[in-house]
Amino acid sequence: MSGAPKSRSVAPARVPAQLAGRLAAAWKSLDDPAAPPKGPLFGLLVFTLLLAVGTIGFPDYVPLNVLVIPLILSSLFLSPRYVPGFLAFLAAVTVASIPRLVVPTQRTWVAVVIILALCVLVLVTSNRRARLGVAGAQGESMLVDLRDRIQRYGRLPELPHQWVAQSALRSAGGTLFAGDFIVASATKGRLDVAVVDVSGKGDAAATRALLLSGAFGGLITAVPPHEFLTAANHYLLGHRWDEGFATGVQLSLDLASGHFEVWTAGHPPCMHFAAGSGRWTALQSDGPVLGLIEGAEFESVRGVMRPGDALLLYTDGLVETAKREIELGIDRLIGEAEKALHGAPATQADRVDRLVDRLGSRDDDRALLLVHRMA
Template sequence: MTAQREGRAARLEPSLGQRFESSLQSLLPRESRIFGLLLGLAAVTGVLIWQVPLYVPLTAMVLPMVLASLLLGPRQLPWFVVLSLLILSVLVPVRDVKLDQRTISAVVILFAFGFIIMLASFRRSSLGVAGVRGESMLVDLRDRILRQGGMPELPSEWYAASELRSAGGTAFAGDFVVTARDGDRLNVAVVDVSGKGEGAGTRALLLSGALGGLIGALPQAEFLAAANDFLMRQDWEEGFATAVHLSVDLSTGRYAIRSAGHPPAALRVAGTGRWSVLEAEGPALGLIAKATYDAVEGTMRPGDALLLYTDGMVETPHRDIMLGVDKMLGRAELLLRGEFDGGAARLIEAIGSRNDDRALLLLHRR
């Protein structure tokens, strides 16, 4: 037993190399370690350019500079570029290669490349993080938007799905969906921020976080008014958004829909099999202070379905929006007949402008 304890202790005790690495990590920040490794790579590349110029050209110095632009922060990147170009300046005269027009052109291109990297680092200084880390932050924010639009778990007699497509296929969009469930009450908002694609993405990031908190914290009648007050305080140049808010009691099917300058929701009544629009009126968010939003109320019975969407699904420059709504509902009647599961994805792929953001939410009571 004693021998087993000693063996386990020996395995758990860190080795001398591990203790040295741990001490080094505690003494040097991560950025400093990366800077040192890249500087070593630049030095090794310089030695190879000097010793074997026929096999390692001057342009090999691009490799450490590209890695530095991806890994180093804006404070260290300019210094690294300066040191790399200094190594290059020393290498050119001592290399045992004729200084011809091709070599001069390579040196000029390398210096121009270093200058471009330095300009990029100066632009990055307002963010304060390295390129890859800044991109990962944006990806994380985008994923949070998508998670807020995910449907909570619903009772078996209900089906809901949301789909989002951005203009040009980019990862960021001005349309988004936020949801919240409190007991038997489901609240959903489909929002369209002014602009499209990446241009509206930053405003959508901020607004989705705010609305995601409001939709689960306020009574249904106060949600759009609070969202309007929030946008009024932002004072954006393109400071408006449209939204449609649905609140439904999952036990009874009783619903209330409020709209803020948004295309009308659509209801399919199982008894007739036809779609009809639900006209709820109200000004867009961020335009009129202290705006009020009236509700259109009704009851979803088994077999009924509701469709919420943004104008990218129905609007084109050369067509009235209501004609687009009629076209969308005609396709919905065809694509969703008898099978609502997966219907949101089928509908958003079949209709809508590829040059505009599109969001769609489908709610069906089985």
């Protein structure tokens, strides 16, 4: 019958040599006892073969572009070690399936080109993840878990009656990673806390902040308060990063007597509210930026927190914007903080969060710590 489609006898297409080489290398790696788990790989191989059989046997119901499904799954669940070999296998199956179709159409060739282009894209992404050595979804979960574990250093400990400490942190653009961080420790009736602003923006600043928050969290519990910034400065100098500097403000508070000591390192001053006079005072301690000067010295300011007093430690993203000088930003911070201190008890639980949301630039990281001695 002239109208009936005839099967075409076409020699099977050859698999490109590069893809075949990657497939052979991936196959050899299966014998390595240190190789990642092979279950997901074998599962995807079987799944891909089943889809290929479906496209050949039932082309009206199983289109060729269903092979995109195992392609996406490989980018999510396969180790980067297996991805090149699997992509070579997938490309070979895709190309080999074309002659088996009854009448390959122009749409079929377009689908093949799209699948091969996506294979290249997944391969490039896999090569970027190869340094980590885990699959995409697992790598992201590991990074989030690392962030959560390190941020535990910044969780404020429970304080004795009459003392309240609250903190808030916002990152530029609302991402989960920020260049500002807080580390805290409370031992032997003393609260030691530091608010740090890492240089730079974006992923580079957030990466350094993750590393430094872990290191500084260990330092603040291991060294005397007056040696913390010196040790932090020495740590930063040892890394020799291109943008390896940071600013910080440190507070050491005796929870029994209320005596405190504040150090700064190229950072906006800590603000002290005296309930007796109703005035705010900038504690102008002196010290250079961390990570720039060998043997830097940091001078402190001492004071006493009496009932009703408060201390504010913050980063410049909270008080400085492109259109506002830092002095005006500090004045606005003081005004908003005074309203929060004298607000209703029901609204004081989230007062620091509200302060951070109202103030500063959303294009910069923002951190705020409030220590209040209740009257």
